Amino acid sequence: MRILHHLPLCPYSRKVRLVLGERQLAVELRAEKTWERRPEYLQLNPAGLVPTLIDENGRAVPDSSVICEYLEEAYNSETGEGTLLGTSLADRVEARRLVAWFDGSFAAAVTMNFVIEKYLKRISGRGQPDAQALRLAYASLREHLAYIGWLAGSRSFLAGEMLSLADLAAAAHVSVLDFLGEIDWAQFPEVREWYARIKSRRSFRPLLNDRVPGMTPPDHYVDLDF
Amino acid sequence: MRILHHLPLCPYSRKVRLVLGERQLAVELRAEKTWERRPEYLQLNPAGLVPTLIDENGRAVPDSSVICEYLEEAYNSETGEGTLLGTSLADRVEARRLVAWFDGSFAAAVTMNFVIEKYLKRISGRGQPDAQALRLAYASLREHLAYIGWLAGSRSFLAGEMLSLADLAAAAHVSVLDFLGEIDWAQFPEVREWYARIKSRRSFRPLLNDRVPGMTPPDHYVDLDF
Known part of the structure; x- marks a missing residue:
């Protein structure tokens, strides 16, 4: 059985779960407390981060961007069918550009600040959220959601006319923020319309069932018609 | 003419310059002061970071990881000749894993701390280097160089028996640290032996000629037999 070492509120793990779901590749999830730095896990992924995929053949594939490129190469048909990056060079540049933006700039300015201040500090007993860090993160959140809204308003999907890895990376980050x-x-109707479409996909269902000890997502988190 | 918007001490820009050099693709370099956030540049790369490649056909390709994947797809022969990732799935996972590690963990714990404290603070007039940040960065540097040494000591190149993108990403970071x-x-003979081989490649030569106003690299920076 394929195994994914992950954490429930990690946007990179969520992106890979969505990709596996879209590809209909079954996977067993194992939560990895990365902060414990288990030696057996560091063997699989020397960086010590989640996610790491152990494919059915036993191959360990660490890092969400490496996993997504690996799945493209290992599981698309020879004609490129199944691709989540698109078939033309231009489509692939645009999909990868947005994935890099969500997993880089968006994560650093928005997602990881909320995850650290509102979740990791609580579970690790490292004190209260930092009000100044959260203020900056809220300002960034509005700016970054406005950019998603602009993309969603001018295209069918974020990178163009087809669902791509960009939508799944974006939805992974948005889902973590929505959980929190x-x-x-109400302020971002175009983002909402796009997110409702992604959230309704079968691949998304497992994410809606995630629960984290001591935290309850808002009621609309699981509602497909929020 | 192909154009690369870059900064001389940016390890991501240096990685792309090495890749272009290995592929013998000529390029005109343009330094982009990203902190000025020029509107024309933000059109090319909404994230506002360097590097951005403008290929000969006029296509803008932002982000070093997107550029490297693009060059693999646009410029390898149909049989995969020219690849810097390798041909087997296992080789490609290992090369990409190491690139992700250098551009992620290594950059965050080591390179970017030195670049910020020793270079960006100076050119932007943002005060003196933070001694505590530098102390942590030195400890991380030793730990991370030891891992490169372990890789270099057990393989011909960092990801295996062939030169790959992992060597170029690693050399880009190491070259910035060496410039500084x-x-x-003397403490890392295996890293030194590996780096001397990469530094002797023709693709590396332009990096050795980089100069930054107000900073002089140590004499051994340009010496191929340091």
Whole structure:
């Protein structure tokens, strides 16, 4: 059985779960407490981060971007069918550009700040959220959601006319922020319309069932018609 | 003419320059002061970071990881000749894993701390280097160089028996640290032997000629037999 070492509120793990779901590749999830730095896990992934995929053949594939490229190469048909990056060079540049933006700039300015301040500090007993860090993160969140809204308003999907890895990376980040109750949906109708479409996909269902000890997502988190 | 918007001490820009050099693709370099956030540049790369490649056909390709994947797809022969990732799935996972490690963990714990404290603070007039940040960065540097040494000691190149993108990404980071005079080569003979081989390649030559106003690299920076 394929195994994914992950954490429930990690946007990179969520992206890989969505990709596996879209490809209909079954996977067993194992939560990895990365902060314990288990020697057996460091053997699989020397960086010590989640996610790491152990494919059915036993191959360990660490890092979400490496996993997504690996799945493209290992599981698409020879004609490229099944691709989540698109078939033309231009489509692939645009999909990868947006994935890099979500997993880089968006993560650093928005997602990881909320995850650290609202979740990791709590579970590790490292004190209260830092009000100044959260203020900056809220300002960035609005700016970054406005950019998603602009993309969603001018294209069928974020990178173009087809669902791509960009939508799955974006939805992974947005889903973490939504779980934490940080998104004021009334302010971002175009993001909401796009996210409702992604959230309704079968691949998304397992993410809606995630629960984290001591935290309750807002009621609309699981609602497909929020 | 192909154009690369870059910065001389940016390890991501240096990686792309090495890749272009290995592929013998000529390029005109343009330094982009990203902190000025020029509107024309933000059109090319909404993230506002370097590097961005403008290929001969006029296509803008932002982000070093996107550029490297693009060059693999646009410029390898149909049989995969020219690849810097390798031909087997296992080789490609290992090369990409190491690139992700250098551009992620290594950059965050080591390179970017030195670049910020020793270079960006100076050119932007943002005060003196933070001694505590530098102390942590030196400890990380030793730990991370030891891992490169272990790889270099057990394989011909970092990801295996062939030169790959992993060597170029690693050499880009190491070259920035060496420019800043941070590496005590006597302590890391295996890293030194590997780096001397990469540094002797024709693709590396332009990097050795980089100069930055107000900073002088140590004499051994340009020496191929340091």
